[in-house]
Amino acid sequence: xxxxxxxxxKIGLTLLTLGLGSCSSDKDFKQLPTAEIKLKAPLIFNxxxxxxxxxxxxxxxxxxxxxxxxxxxxFSRRNTNDPIQLITxxxxxxxxxxxxxxxxxxxxxxxxxxxxxxxxxxxDLQKPYPSDLECNFDFKALEPSSQxxxxxxxxxxxxxxPQMSPAIEFSHNQVLITGxxxxxxxxxQKLENSTLNSDRSDSFQLHCQNFTAELNLGGGKLKVxxxxxxxxxxxxxxxxxxxxxxxxxxxxxxxxxxxxWSSYFYLKNPQDLPQLxxxxxxxxxxxxxxxxxxxxxxxxxxxxxxxxxxxxxxxxKQLPLHITPICVLLFRSSTLTRSPTTTITLKQKxxxxxxxxxxxxxxxxxxxxxxxxxxxYGRVDCKCPMVITEPPRHLxxxxxxxxxTILPPYRxxxxxxxxxxxxxxxxxxxxAINPHTEQEFQSxxxxxxNTPPPLIWVENQIPMxxxxxxxxxxxxxSAEEKFGxxx
Numbered sequence: 001x002x003x004x005x006x007x008x009x010k011i012g013l014t015l016l017t018l019g020l021g022s023c024s025s026d027k028d029f030k031q032l033p034t035a036e037i038k039l040k041a042p043l044i045f046n047x048x049x050x051x052x053x054x055x056x057x058x059x060x061x062x063x064x065x066x067x068x069x070x071x072x073x074x075f076s077r078r079n080t081n082d083p084i085q086l087i088t089x090x091x092x093x094x095x096x097x098x099x100x101x102x103x104x105x106x107x108x109x110x111x112x113x114x115x116x117x118x119x120x121x122x123x124d125l126q127k128p129y130p131s132d133l134e135c136n137f138d139f140k141a142l143e144p145s146s147q148x149x150x151x152x153x154x155x156x157x158x159x160x161x162p163q164m165s166p167a168i169e170f171s172h173n174q175v176l177i178t179g180x181x182x183x184x185x186x187x188x189q190k191l192e193n194s195t196l197n198s199d200r201s202d203s204f205q206l207h208c209q210n211f212t213a214e215l216n217l218g219g220g221k222l223k224v225x226x227x228x229x230x231x232x233x234x235x236x237x238x239x240x241x242x243x244x245x246x247x248x249x250x251x252x253x254x255x256x257x258x259x260x261w262s263s264y265f266y267l268k269n270p271q272d273l274p275q276l277x278x279x280x281x282x283x284x285x286x287x288x289x290x291x292x293x294x295x296x297x298x299x300x301x302x303x304x305x306x307x308x309x310x311x312x313x314x315x316x317k318q319l320p321l322h323i324t325p326i327c328v329l330l331f332r333s334s335t336l337t338r339s340p341t342t343t344i345t346l347k348q349k350x351x352x353x354x355x356x357x358x359x360x361x362x363x364x365x366x367x368x369x370x371x372x373x374x375x376x377y378g379r380v381d382c383k384c385p386m387v388i389t390e391p392p393r394h395l396x397x398x399x400x401x402x403x404x405t406i407l408p409p410y411r412x413x414x415x416x417x418x419x420x421x422x423x424x425x426x427x428x429x430x431x432a433i434n435p436h437t438e439q440e441f442q443s444x445x446x447x448x449x450n451t452p453p454p455l456i457w458v459e460n461q462i463p464m465x466x467x468x469x470x471x472x473x474x475x476x477x478s479a480e481e482k483f484g485x486x487x
Contacts (some may be wrong), residue, residue: 040072040073041054041055041056042054042055042071042072042073043055043070043071043073044058044064044069044070044071045068045070045071046065047067047068047069048065048067052071055070055152055154058154058156059156060155060156060157061157062157063131063156063157063158063159064113064156064157064158064159065113065158065159065161066112066113066114066117066158066159066160066161067112067113067114067161068112068113069110069111069112069113070110070112070113071109071110072107072108072109072110072111073109082143082145083106083107083144084106084107084141085104085105085106085141085143086104086105086106086107086108086139086140086141086142087102087103087104087139087140087141087142088101088102088103088116088138088139088140089101089137089138089140090102090116090117090118090135090136090137091135091136092117092118092121092133092134092135092136092158093133093134093135094121094130094132094133094134095126095130099120099121100118101116101117101118103115103116103257105255105257107141112200112257112259113158114257114258114259115254115257115258115259116137117133117135117158117258119207121133121160122160122249122251122258122261123207123249123251125209125247125435125436129160129161129162130159130160131159131160132159133157133158133159134157135155135157135158136153136154136155137153137154137155137156138151138153139151139153139154161261162263163263184265184266185245185266185268185442186265186266186267187267187268187269187270188267188268188269188270189270191222191267192221192222192223192224193221194221194222195221195222196215196217196222196250198252198260200252200254200259200260201252201253201254201260202253202254202255203253203254204217204250204251204252204253205250205251205253206224206248206250206267207248207249207250207251208246208247208248208267209243209246209247209248209435210229210230210231210234210243210246211227211228211230211231211239211246212227212228212230213225213226213227213228214226215250227239227240231243235309235310235365236308236309236310236366237308238307238309240269241269241271241272241307241309242309242310243269243432244268244269244270244271244430244432244444245266245268245269245432245433245434245442245444246267246269247264247266247267247435247436248264248265248266249261249262249263249264249265250262264436266435266442268444271311271444271445272307273430273447274303274304274305274306274307274311274313274364274430274447275303275304275305275306276301276302276303276447276449277301277302277303278299278300278450279299279300279301279302280299280454280456281297281298281300281456284459285419285456285458285459286458286459286460286461287416287459287460287461288460288461289460289461289462289463292377292379293377293378293379293380295341295375296375296376296377296419296456296458297373297374297375298321298340298374298375298419298420298421298453298456299319299373299374299421299424299427299453300371300373300374301371301372301427301428301449302369302370302371303364303369303370303371303372303428303447304367304368304369305349305364305365305366305367305368306366306367307366308366309366310363310364310365310366310368311363311364311430312353312361312363312430312431312432312441313361313362313364313428313429313430313431313447314359314361314428314429314430314431314443315342315344315359315360315361315362315372315427315428316358316359316426316427316428316429317342317357317358317359317360318339318340318342318357318358318359319340319342319374319421319422319424319427320337320338320340320421320422321337321338321339321340321374321376321419321420321421321422322335322336322419322420322421322422323335323337323338323376323380323417323418323419324336324417324418324476325380325382325384325414325416325417326415326416326418326471326475326476326479327384327385327413327415327479327482327485328384328413328414328415328462328469329384329385329413330471330475330479330480331384331385331479331480331482331485332476332479332480332482333382333417333481333483333485334481334483334484334486336486336487338378340374340375340376341374341376341377342372342373342374342375343372343373343375344360344370344371344372344373345370345371345372345373346362346370347368347369347370347371348367348368348369349364349366349367349368349369350363350364350369350370351363351365354441361431361441372428374421374427376419380414380417380486381487382413382414382485382486382487383413383486384413384485412460412462412464413462414460414486415460415468415469415470415471416457416458416459416460416468416469416470416471417458417460418455418456418457418458418471418473418476419455419456419457419458420453420454420455420456422453423452423453424448424449424452424453425446425448426446426448427447427448428446428447428448429443429444429445429447430443430444430445430447431443455473455476457470457472
């Protein structure tokens with residue numbers, strides 16, 4: 001048959017005959033005992049729908065899945081009990097890159113296609129689930145004692161299934177890693193508290209972006225063995241801390257050949273926190289009249305990395321500040337929101353990695369430090385009613401009443417305002433580079449302060465009164481809210 005992929009030296013109807021003379025000289029033939037091995041043409045068994053097709057019927061543009069099986073059926077022999085070895089050579093091309101794998105094993109009745117493929121195709125960050133491998137497989141059955149051999153070949157396309165067993169399951173049997181689009185984040189503790197189910201493999205390895213490790217099974221639980229790191233760019237001796245987020249998958253092996261695999265998932269290593277010092281303004285904060293506000297610091301933090309490995313720290317620059325003005329006459333405005341002026345001061349051993357209008361990411365090397373300051377500038381304009389308790393010199397006495405008079409809105413009659421930074425839980429975070437895209441950043445841990453941001457009272461030194469009207473938090477809660485008096 002034209003383009004027939006199975007090359008057979010001796011064909012007899014449905015039998016492939018493996019004879020002594022296939023690869024031996026006449027001289028050698030006379031010195032070796034008579035031996036004969038007969039095989040039916042192997043079948044490809046589709047693992048998804050159960051269809052079977054002879055290997056001789058597969059065309060080069062056919063697609064074989066990595067989870068399919070090759071069945072060697074109709075096996076018979078005579079005049080010898082020597083074991084038969086199967087030598088396979090796989091040459092596959094994908095995205096212009098060629099990979100090769102040569103294996104030798106005892107000839108068995110079944111062989112999974114994945115056992116023939118190079119490991120590189122089961123862990124590729126650029127093409128996690130390749131479906132268009134162009135592969136040439138050469139098979140050689142060999143009887144070592146007589147050196148009798150027989151060869152056949154297969155040329156086909158191969159697709160890597162998104163997932164086979166093992167499936168990682170929690171104790172309540174909820175499958176955590178399920179498909180090609182599911183990339184859950186697992187801590188090392190969660191991974192080791194998971195169970196591993198696979199009846200196709202007798203050993204397992206954890207393959208990650210920057211390391212590999214043996215997976216030991218004890219009592220049905222996983223234990224990650226010693227990590228072998230592959231990243232030449234590591235700066236420290238603590239790679240799991242330096243590269244805390246890894247894209248990983250589990251590969252299962254039977255006699256050192258791949259027979260099962262999981263979907264990809266993220267493995268998150270625990271992080272040691274840097275030293276943080278959140279500072280709260282304690283000085284008495286004041287402004288005067290219609291003038292622009294002086295710099296009023298709402299929050300400040302100093303960060304220091306005491307560890308022997310670098311950390312990536314993300315600073316959110318658009319941290320909203322909440323302002324609640326209070327009038328002298330104990331009215332309060334609805335809360336206003338202002339964007340702060342964020343000042344980041346690099347002190348030593350800090351490198352800017354990425355920055356946009358919303359946040360900045362710094363690599364803080366060992367013993368590096370910097371500070372962040374969120375400050376309020378600008379103006380707060382209010383129209384509060386004015387309270388008069390004694391006749392001002394510039395007003396006629398006849399309009400002054402004995403106790404107090406409320407005049408029409410006046411533009412400098414607020415007692416001041418309460419200032420509070422919004423939730424600081426996301427202001428500063430430890431992040432990692434997303435290993436899948438290598439461009440995005442994944443938050444690992446928030447470096448929030450131990451207490452909520454405080455309310456800060458900022459007083460207005462009203463020129464016409466030449467004094468201040470300090471207010472308390474109780475005043476804030478008891479004041480009547482007036483909409484639209486401040487902006």
